[in-house]
Amino acid sequence: MTYKMLVTDMDDTLLNDDLEISYENEEAIKKAMEKGVRVVLCSGRSTTSMDKYLEQLNLKEKGQYGISCNGAVIFDTITLEPVEQESLSREYAKYLFSFAKDRGLHIQTYQNHDLIVERKNEYTDMYADITGTKPVEVGDLLSWIKEDVLKVLIQDNHEKLLEVAKELENWVKGKAHMYFSKPFYLEFTSMNANKGLFVKRLRQRLGFKKEEVICIGDSFNDLYMIEEGGLGIAVANAHPDIKKVADYVTHNDNNHHVMKEVIEKFIL
Structure with a gap:
């Protein structure tokens, strides 16, 4: 399978315990992007708290999107303004x-x-x-x-x-x-907002099929997203209940370059 979109949670997945993206993860993501894979950060964080990581990964370009607030917002990574949004009443x-x-x-x-x-x-x-x-x-x-x-x-x-x-x-x-x-x-x-629902909205906006999408996460707010991925991945440090629904569980945890493992195994 040729995967065209890689969606990753941030805290305890992409980020290590020091809240950093490792050099190894950054380089692997760069290689995936060079192959034409769309990389999307999908977080429970607010949009603005994702900005510095988007900058680090060179994701602040025209036509790039992120998902924030646990799937309540799809936003433009340049302006940080929402393009789709679902609010709690x-x-x-x-x-x-x-x-x-x-x-x-x-x-x-x-x-x-x-x-x-x-x-x-x-x-x-x-x-x-x-x-x-x-x-x-x-x-x-x-x-x-x-x-x-x-x-x-x-x-x-x-x-x-x-x-x-x-x-x-x-x-x-x-x-x-x-x-x-x-x-x-x-x-x-x-009820109209969770990570899975907004991953689906974004892949449809971009014209991708479910089977062309990898989703990776660690916790219960990632469950819908992992289920929405054509390949749903739980990191080694994920909750046991999340591992049960994943198609693949990584050998590495968030402190040991888990994105490098995923990209090298399934994309490169």
Whole structure:
């Protein structure tokens, strides 16, 4: 099979634990692009926090796209402006804000290019360190929200978030996608937005068939994307449940040039 599109998650997949793209991964991606393969970064991050990595990989060119906010946005990599977008309704976001407030949970949301929080805390500081995104403090989120948002994220320890997910399991049905992107991040997007749905939209926009697309990731927010790929790949450090649905599990983890392995095995 000749693959024409390579879609990769960023954190814990393309990026190592120091949040860097290794030289080996960068060189392998360069070779794939020289063969005409379309490389797409697909992340739970906001669009702006992906920008420096797009620059590093020479993906900021005409006709290049990225996917951000866990599949809520397809954006132009030059302008960083959305070309397709699906938002979570204001009504559902307000419910989640109220739910979190009643239980003392740490919650944040995204609108346009901004990360919105009530006030900074240890969790927002940790998120800012990982993504490079500075939060905008707005006070009470219930008073602030006037329109739909891109996604909502609750941060806390994993055990508490497992309880939250259980409590919200019935409410989200037919309203939103809910999944863990990291053990301490529980995220919510529109029913019309996830990484798999937006990979499908983008490959159709570019004229590619499903079987011509490789998708690679590590966590539950990557599940739909891995299933959408003609070749769905889980990295060695992926959650065991994600490995079960993958067509291929890499030998290397995100700290040992996993993209180099994938590209050399399936593209070069």
